[in-house]
């Protein structure tokens with residue numbers, strides 16, 4: 001006996017299957033339905049593919065093969081490759097049907113990306129691309145019947161592409177779509193193109209209408225509506241009535257002269273297709289939306305469950321044209337009762353687009369997760385353990401980000417993600433992450449040339465020095481390549497130490513400054529220019545086009561000038577020439593380096609939904625933590641990655657620390673037992689496989705047990721540090737959006753520079769710095785501070801005690817040292833920090849001046865006003881003169897310290913400056929120790 005499903009054909013209706021799945025196709029499921037049930041078509045949508053691909057392993061083998069053969073494949077491309085294969089398989093299964101029915105049936109539908117529903121042009125382009133790629137005559141591309149979709153449908157029909165119009169709910173949009181179909185065909189005819197093989201269906205959604213109307217009715221019934229009985233009578237009636245009237249419109253339409261003219265030229269009608277025919281309300285019969293919509297020249301696409309039910313107990317009768325008057329009456333009732341069907345239809349279109357976009361997000365998320373599993377340790381891992389409240393806030397934020405398409409908007413340069421200001425002009429680092437800002441061949445040649453030098457000295461500040469320093473310290477020069485010294489200071493001892501360590505004859509000097517006008521690299525450039533005998537052949541410059549440095553490099557005959565991208569701010573520049581030129585000098589294979597970075601860039605791509613996008617996810621954590629007072633991002637690393645924090649500090653602080661908000665990075669603070677930490681921290685651990693990180697792990701475990709939020713990041717090799725540059729750049733940009741600031745400006749840095757300049761200019765004029773009076777001195781140490789800040793005490797210990805008693809919960813203590821940055825001084829300040837943390841239970845930061853001025857300085861001045869700073873200065877001895885100037889490097893450094901203090905004080909931060917007279921730094925450490933003892 002013929003199957004009941006097959007018998008639908010007797011009524012002129014084509015049964016299609018609303019389902020696709022790899023295993024089902026491979027096991028011959030579709031073939032069986034074609035043979036046994038007379039199925040003559042297949043529809044898919046993003047939800048169907050989400051169910052197929054995201055759950056189970058049927059697609060994993062193809063995915064693995066794809067990613068192995070083309071590692072650069074994006075998750076959208078990967079999904080598409082999987083879907084395309086299924087659609088081609090289904091089309092091939094239906095090919096005999098298509099042939100037998102002479103192109104009137106036998107179609108398989110694939111939907112364009114739901115993300116494009118508002119863009120006509122992009123929908124057209126994607127439909128054309130999929131059409132070419134799938135390359136089957138019995139393919140239909142599904143395009144939503146939205147406002148933007150209608151002109152796309154017209155265009156695509158004109159192009160000769162079969163179209164399944166999806167998401168139709170209302171009579172009006174159906175009519176618009178039918179006209180678009182006609183116009184497309186007419187346009188073809190006008191061009192002399194054939195129209196007899198252009199197939200189209202208009203997918204009228206059914207069950208979703210009842211679901212929406214029934215919900216409205218239920219709401220009304222809750223409030224004891226006077227029309228309760230009439231409303232109840234409409235439950236489960238409206239969708240079918242709506243569909244029946246759509247069919248009546250169709251009948252009128254195909255009878256029209258306009259259509260008949262096309263029909264005479266061989267045009268096939270655009271059939272109405274009943275979609276969404278699986279019953280949503282279990283109290284309704286499971287074949288409701290099949291039994292009642294049977295009629296000629298139509299299609300019903302049935303989900304497997306509905307098809308099984310219909311096969312089993314469906315009712316075959318020509319129902320579509322029955323009781324049309326009753327359908328009209330029902331819709332009049334809907335109108336009378338104010339249920340507003342057109343509004344419901346509009347809302348269902350919006351919901352439908354969103355629902356498919358949600359499904360696409362889930363699908364892409366699942367593909368991304370599968371890809372991460374395949375990439376394995378080729379992608380640095382990240383795991384977070386967050387206290388419940390923060391965890392919930394992060395998850396809620398990620399969901400909001402998903403709904404608001406943050407990953408896509410970030411890459412698209414949508415400034416409204418931030419403050420709607422200048423942000424879009426500063427996104428060149430995204431392309432730089434893909435290696436697009438450098439010329440690998442030129443860098444290879446540079447690496448070969450650089451091998452002749454014993455050492456290299458890089459002169460730069462902030463973003464121009466910290467990236468190279470991290471690369472030098474973590475990855476290090478290859479054997480045969482020069483040893484690299486990074487100088488980002490005006491400290492005379494530090495400058496002298498580098499000058500003494502090199503042989504200028506065998507040294508390559510790299511002057512790095514985006515602006516080309518930063519004071520420190522300019523002074524250092526002049527100093528080493530003379531030291532190197534003014535021989536330009538041993539100098540190269542890295543700078544932005546048209547800068548003063550570019551001109552000097554040209555005039556001085558530099559061996560090379562590497563130009564940066566002006567749309568990249570300094571702190572985001574490490575993956576541009578600013579990091580990669582020094583890397584090449586160190587003998588790194590830059591192309592190989594970027595090949596390692598690539599999996600992170602792909603994982604952070606615009607199509608990677610926030611929850612599985614490692615950069616966006618981290619950004620959500622950083623931003624939510626900061627907004628909840630956990631604004632001290634405490635960086636802990638395994639030994640080999642120790643240097644990373646210096647780069648990260650600048651990125652986080654300078655990007656987010658403004659308008660009294662932002663993140664205060666805490667780097668190189670010695671770990672202490674969890675009891676000493678407040679509730680203002682977020683801990684980030686970076687560990688390198690094979691490095692000694694057992695203690696670090698134990699510390700992290702203890703922190704988690706104590707309820708502290710911990711993010712753990714693991715690298716499989718030190719070369720993988722490149723991935724962290726990119727992850728953190730994305731994370732910082734995203735955190736900036738969560739915090740609500742522009743992460744690409746640095747509004748408070750300039751002030752300290754101005755104050756310094758005033759002091760130095762005065763020095764050049766008078767030969768001395770403007771006098772200043774300490775509020776206390778004892779010959780060992782002199783103290784300076786704003787008079788109005790209540791500094792008091794009869795001796796150094798008391799003064800320090802008073803100052804260090806200032807921080808309360810959530811505050812932080814900053815040590816700002818204008819002394820040589822060397823291992824001994826670093827160790828000393830680390831000890832001082834440890835004492836403060838233990839005694840005061842607050843976070844501590846430390847910076848060596850003027851280096852930190854171009855890095856964390858922005859956050860200390862513009863960020864949260866929770867800092868308590870101890871600035872430490874001394875009169876440098878021996879000093880280093882600057883040729884052609886009265887001021888020495890030491891004088892400049894002191895002027896910088898004074899300028900810094902002034903600005904910090906003017907911003908309401910609590911500041912004290914200890915100027916070492918006869919006391920050494922160790923002496924100060926003892927005083928501090930005493931001051932912290934009760």
Ligand SMILES: O=P(O)(O)OC[C@H]1O[C@](O)(CO)[C@@H](O)[C@@H]1O
Nearest residue numbers: 462463464513514515518570854
């Ligand atoms: O590369 P440049 O222009 O010399 O700037 C160095 C650093 O100084 C700053 O502008 C801060 O003063 C940083 O943003 C930057 O990385």
Ligand SMILES: O=C[C@H](O)[C@H](O)COP(=O)(O)O
Nearest residue numbers: 018043045208275276277278
């Ligand atoms: O083309 C088919 C439609 O996408 C499908 O029928 C929608 O069904 P649903 O409303 O059950 O999601």
